[in-house]
Amino acid sequence: MTTTETRPRPHAQTLVARTPPLLRRAAGIGELWTFLILAALVVFFTIAAPGKFFTAYDLTQIAVNAAIYLVLGVGMTYVVITAGIDLSIGSVLVLAAVAAGEWNIHHGGAAAGWGTVAICVAIALAVGAAWGALQGAVVATEKVPPLIVTLGGLGAALGIAELATGGQDPAEAAANNLQNTLGFGKLLGIPWLVILAAGVTLVFGLVLGLTRFGTHTFAIGSNPAASRRAGIRVGAHLVKVYALMGLLAGLGAVMWLASYGTTSIAGHSTDNLKVITAVVLGGTSLFGGRGSVLGTVIGVFIPAVLNTGLIVIGVQQYWQDVAVGVVLVAAVYIDQMRRRTRERS
Amino acid sequence: MSSTTSPTSRKRALLAATTAVLALAATASCSSSGSPGPAAGAGGKKIAMITGVKSDPFYITMTCAAQAEAKAKGIGFTADGSAQWDVSVQRPLIDSVGAAHPDGLMISPVDTAALTPSLKQIQASGTKIALVDTSVTDTSVGITRISSDNEKGGQVAADALAKQMGEKGSVIVISVKPGISTTDARIKGFSEEMAKYPGIKVLPTLYDNDLPATAASQIQSTLAAHPDLGGVFAGNTNTGQGVATGLAQAGKQGVVKVAAFDAEPDEITALKNGTLQVLVAQDPAAIGVQAVDELAAAFAGKPVQASIGTTMVAITKDNLNDPQIAKYVYKAAC
Structure with missing residues (x-):
């Protein structure tokens, strides 16, 4: 969380410098309201459960459990800003985990050495990026909408993973070396999973805000035809954006193997909805052209804080789903009201 | 937009999952042994089995034991299972089995109520149903219910x-x-x-x-x-x-x-x-064997036990090596 708080300033500045006035207006303090909602939730739970919610232990566990969704959310932010969507991320994560896991099983299993671990990481990243690039290439043809491309990808990637494993999570898919470092290891009390997720968020948040790659991403989402006339290679850029999403799904697979030690083939069917919820909560427009990584960070943490907080204060579980749903709709509603008010003035 | 996304994605996922199930059914050695062709003995009777989650070793152990028992009795046997524990995934499997009119159906329904209409329809067409592991609330479904207590x-x-x-x-x-x-x-x-x-x-x-x-x-x-x-x-x-x-x-x-x-x-x-x-x-193996036995008894017009509870045992690190306990460990393949 601390890493992201330093980020919005450069982000906003470059947007001011490089993007059209409409975008400039939309950025600015775009994340403030959702951040206030998050802060209000934290304050509420801190008061409601003194000494239980706002503790180093509890904040750490919220961050650890959000880490993978954060990494996926960063990629999804790029995709949604291009007015696209990627429903396949859970399946791509599983496919990448299975590919890496199979290599690990045949090259040392649980006791595998660092060489094997490095190759497994490379395999997971490569499989994810390749699958993402493939989907991006189909999207770039503009013959099939991203919703359908990635819906197809969702089924196909999971199917291939199930074919490769017979539908069963293979044993010894993760090396102890990986689990004991990235999975459960800590640096100065902060879990490596959180550090990795924060690093990825910072880097790609800056890329989105400061580089030409980011500016092109916004431009394509705002108006692909105008972007093309302005000389942006829209197709090639879309391939890169979807490949980035796939790459981060591959990284998510590495993080999953590290912390859970298994491929959990059946355990990722709702990753896409969770991550898209987070991105939308963070104020990124599903119609493209507007959004930020910082918003996504807040969007990931709102449901995470809600779910943990409601358990800590002992609310019956069925209310948790209701609460997350209500907050989602309310946050987007407030966001839209605010925008409209400002655009009128 | 997200509201339009989710139902479509579910449907598509379901379609994909079903396709994957069918593809797997063709390849998995454990589940497709009994060919649907004319089976010898027991008057060419056929039993179909639908498990809760296809890849779960619990159901694999049950399926393996049932298959061996059916083979020993000369009954044709086919098995399939849902890719996920989901009504919408299991129902198409039930419907496709219903269309094939097997003599007996062994099923682990994934919901206590939602699948009752489909099962009643199959039962009305003359198929004898044995509920294994899970069951449904409506007691008129099934000639026997076999599960762990x-x-x-x-x-x-x-x-x-x-x-x-x-x-x-x-x-x-x-x-x-x-x-x-x-x-x-x-x-x-x-x-x-x-x-x-x-x-x-x-x-x-x-x-x-x-x-x-x-x-x-x-x-x-x-x-x-x-x-x-x-x-x-x-x-x-x-x-x-x-x-x-x-x-x-x-x-x-x-x-x-x-x-x-x-x-x-x-x-x-x-x-x-x-x-x-x-x-x-x-003891999934016992559940599978007894279900086949009860269905065979029903085919022969013999009395059937309406409800059977099988035993359970607590395994800890200390008693794991005891052969009496070790036999309860599930199998990942036949």
């Missing part, structure tokens, strides 16, 4: 876990989802038996929708609220995996004792390396 299993789990916890602290059940007959009965038996220990407080049950990540987050949140947490009863393998990861992240592995149902290969590994402390094993 799940309430008893919950009690066995409670006693073993209470012993591991030193009979004090808080204990929580994390299960898959409400409305599944077997897990509901286990939780009931577990909670009632735990209530007999004055030093142990039973917290409200949580459900993780079969997602390990959710279970991991839930167990860590519970630890924040209840630092005296001493035991967890995990509903199934995915939940157990998530609970184990959550405890490891919290540095509480081995401090908080974990009991889980079933004795799948990776659970045995977890028991050996101390991630799990208690396994309550069912």
Whole structure:
């Protein structure tokens, strides 16, 4: 969380410098309201459960459990800003985990050495990026909408993973070396999973805000035809954006193997909805052209804080789903009201 | 937009899942042995089997035993199962089996009510139904219901876990989802038996929708609220995996004792390396064999036992090597 708080300033500045006035207006303090909602939730739970919610232990566990969704959310932010969507991320994560896991099983299993671990990481990243690039290439043809491309990808990637494993999570898919470092290891009390997720968020948040790659991403989402006339290679850029999403799904697979030690083939069917919820909560427009990584960070943490907080204060579980749903709709509603008010003035 | 996304994606996922199931059914050695061609003996009778989750070693063990028993009796046998524990995934399988009019159907319904109409229709067309493992609320469905005595299993789990916890602290059940007959009965038996220990407080049950990540987050949140947490009863393998990861992240592995149902290969590994402390094993092979026996009796017009409960046993690190206990360990393939 601390890493992201330093980020919005450069982000906003470059947007001011490089993007059209409409975008400039939309950025600015775009994340403030959702951040206030998050802060209000934290304050509420801190008061409601003194000494239980706002503790180093509890904040750490919220961050650890959000880490993978954060990494996926960063990629999804790029995709949604291009007015696209990627429903396949859970399946791509599983496919990448299975590919890496199979290599690990045949090259040392649980006791595998660092060489094997490095190759497994490379395999997971490569499989994810390749699958993402493939989907991006189909999207770039503009013959099939991203919703359908990635819906197809969702089924196909999971199917291939199930074919490769017979539908069963293979044993010894993760090396102890990986689990004991990235999975459960800590640096100065902060879990490596959180550090990795924060690093990825910072880097790609800056890329989105400061580089030409980011500016092109916004431009394509705002108006692909105008972007093309302005000389942006829209197709090639879309391939890169979807490949980035796939790459981060591959990284998510590495993080999953590290912390859970298994491929959990059946355990990722709702990753896409969770991550898209987070991105939308963070104020990124599903119609493209507007959004930020910082918003996504807040969007990931709102449901995470809600779910943990409601358990800590002992609310019956069925209310948790209701609460997350209500907050989602309310946050987007407030966001839209605010925008409209400002655009009128 | 997200509201239009989800139903479409579900449908598509369902389609893909079903396709994957069909593709797997063609390749998996365990499930497609009995060819649908004319089977010898027993008047060419045929039994179809639909399990809850195809890749679950519990159902694989059951399927293997049923298949061997059917072969021994000269009955044709085919088996399939849902890719996920989901009504919308299992119903098409039931409907396709219904269209084939087998003489007998062994099924583990994934919901206590939602599949009743489909099953009644199959039953009305003359197919004898044996409900194995899970069942439906409507008692007119099925000629026999064979399952582990799940309430008893919950009690066995409670006693073993209470012993591991030193009979004090808080204990929580994390299960898959409400409305599944077997897990509901286990939780009931577990909670009632735990209530007999004055030093142990039973917290409200949580459900993780079969997602390990959710279970991991839930167990860590519970630890924040209840630092005296001493035991967890995990509903199934995915939940157990998530609970184990959550405890490891919290540095509480081995401090908080974990009991889980079933004795799948990776659970045995977890028991050996101390991630799990208690396994309550069912006897899926006995369920499969008895279902085939009862269906064969029904084909022959002999009396059928309407309800059979099979035994359960608690496995811990200490008794794992006992051959009487070791035979309960599930198989990953026939």
